[in-house]
Amino acid sequence: MVGNDMDPRVSVGLIGLGTVGTGVAKILLENADLIAKRVGTSIDLVRIADLDIQKDREIHLPPGMLTTDANALLHDPSIDVVVELVGGYDAAKRFILTAFDQGKHVVTANKALLAVHGEEIYHAAIRTGCDLGFEASVGGGIPIIRALTEGLAANHLSSIFGIMNGTSNYILTRMTEEGKGFQEVLELAKSAGYAEADPTLDVEGGDAAHKLAILINLAFGTAVHIKEVYTEGIAHLSTLDFAFAREFGFTIKLLGIAKHHEEEVEARVHPTLLPSASPLAKVSGVYNAIHLVGDAVGDVVFYGKGAGSLPTASAVVSDIIDIARNKRRGVSGRVPPTSFQWTQRMPLRIRPIEEITSMYYLRFTVVDRPGVLSAIAGVLGEHEISIASVLQKGREEGQAVPLVVMTHRSSERAVQTALDVINRMPVVLEKTILLRIEGAEESPLMKEDH
């Protein structure tokens, strides 16, 4: 895979001509001149493999460029870079590993694959001396992978907070702004083309968890398997929670959160209350934003379109350009796909959710009767959970009413144990809703004790 200086041109083979693949073809064809001016050599899209070569894709491809045979492309010695955009696990992984074995560099947007089989793929790239680009796997067009591996490489990173799934953020934004329920907004998102027919991966947090696993690898130099990321979605959120959050000055976002503690890492995706004035709380619609904290740089936030054909393709092509710049100089492997050198990574324990501490929003559904608050507060107190504020609405003696408690920083295990007790109390009519709060340490609300 060391390039030939006599022929610095770079030939690209693309597998998968779906939404992102079409965007990649479009950019490589339409911006070819611009790219050549930047790189100093041309990047030629020579072959595209897709199972459906009849479909009209609104781009004009030269005749003969399309094939149904991915293997022919993978074994074509004239191809330098293989772009894998078929998604999924088995076939995609086979294509990538075959490409490496053929001495070809690989660019992919496949976050699910990297979150599950990342270690095997990263190691194959390093072993074969090939480059692997996956800027498009997180944050669409936002250059967040490069930020972690290069721009912020001087920093010990301490945390990552990210809105990394556009569909769920679109739904949460409409629920926040319009006061509508989850199911209603989900249907609206589907008809607007912002949610897929099966939205499970987006609304249950799986997609965000894939992306978080990839970022943790780069930020902290440790492998994390998707199974180790605590993942909770947004389907159980009620309009009540949005109204109460607002009343306390918070906005609900589905966040991917990672924190580095000495020998451990927190890795969790869940709906989170953020102070409404914080930068992430203001990210609306299908936009993504990722907030990193480093020991030298402090806070940095990256914001942009997290999905879509051209934004994601922008990231794919940036990786191809990177490889072309390497090939022109006859090198590869400048920056390892693990950011840290393979032998210099350190396995860190992923801290189970029970062991974290956080501030909590607890919404109890209780019978409106004197003494209920004191009973619940008593159980919380026994478990050393300190209350920051309380909101009790409605005044209909004997009816079910919501009672909201915001806690100071407490242990998750203590909170879960206390809720087990509280949920069994006869005056508690429904399972208590627990939401975690981030970024409110400085809020006056959370500082004073009530």
Next chain:
Amino acid sequence: MVGNDMDPRVSVGLIGLGTVGTGVAKILLENADLIAKRVGTSIDLVRIADLDIQKDREIHLPPGMLTTDANALLHDPSIDVVVELVGGYDAAKRFILTAFDQGKHVVTANKALLAVHGEEIYHAAIRTGCDLGFEASVGGGIPIIRALTEGLAANHLSSIFGIMNGTSNYILTRMTEEGKGFQEVLELAKSAGYAEADPTLDVEGGDAAHKLAILINLAFGTAVHIKEVYTEGIAHLSTLDFAFAREFGFTIKLLGIAKHHEEEVEARVHPTLLPSASPLAKVSGVYNAIHLVGDAVGDVVFYGKGAGSLPTASAVVSDIIDIARNKRRGVSGRVPPTSFQWTQRMPLRIRPIEEITSMYYLRFTVVDRPGVLSAIAGVLGEHEISIASVLQKGREEGQAVPLVVMTHRSSERAVQTALDVINRMPVVLEKTILLRIEGAEESPLMKEDH
């Protein structure tokens, strides 16, 4: 400058141990282990030149590391990378060019130098085959240079909007939030350490103009000299303007603005009214944020600390890491300092301010008397300036009152010509205040005609 594979270690010489230099030394010493794990080789700070070697800088340096002789450092054959942090023009330029002639790579944070002598310095880097890193010259720790040269390299960039000076943004934020006047807040900024004794470069827009010139070079592949950037500061803004802006739903920010039009580029720094809901309007205090628009990626915003010892040093060290990764592979010049290949750049005309179009905020100081609005509106109409909305405050017959007009998109020349006429009208008591508006094309306020 092609590295020796037998000795991949990288030796750094630092010239200038001020605020940023101290931060660089601190990161290189304290994060040495982290950096070596990422790069695969160690980066050794071997020599520091500063005129004042007695000063206590709160870092522990090995004995003998400090010297007053920059030339000894520049001619030390063991040094691979020279970090120039003395600032200013003549000496800094001489150090950088000497380093290149000695086959050394250079990292600098000197935006003033690059905005004035960039072409000479960029060309010297390319001619000698050395790398030049200047991530720290714009946006402190925000990796904006890499975003333009690498992460977004697949895009035709169409515009740049940036809050690129922390001091002026700190002042504007306090003026907005506290309703205080410029002079009062400037004094507060000085005592808080956010403004220098001579704040001219910050509050008159010069510093932002330097940074904008650097970004234009990378984004559009054309050289722009600082003299061609239209520059207006914030010292003339009155508390009245902040109050009116807020009433119309706008926030005043000092923006660096660049727009690409076919064969021309707009390049201007001036106080700007932004819709209060836009991402840049919400950037407060000493933070910087840069909003880029590309044809594939759409809108991307980068946010972080734009100044300070460690954030700026984070960017300096990221450049050193980049050079170390190149040296380890025995290459340099992967990405030219001009982003575009030197021979592939195209001189674009910098559009003079008179030739731009914009929406305008015009604050007239007039005698409160019937017919005044109609007279002013008449002159605007004669110059084909269409009014979007009008705000007239106070009702004290015969007294001086402010009259604010927001215009639809108009030609700057027409507006300036109309103001020449209006400013000479006897009912107009003071020179009219003109502020440009950005990002309001979609605002309902600016759409309907009153």
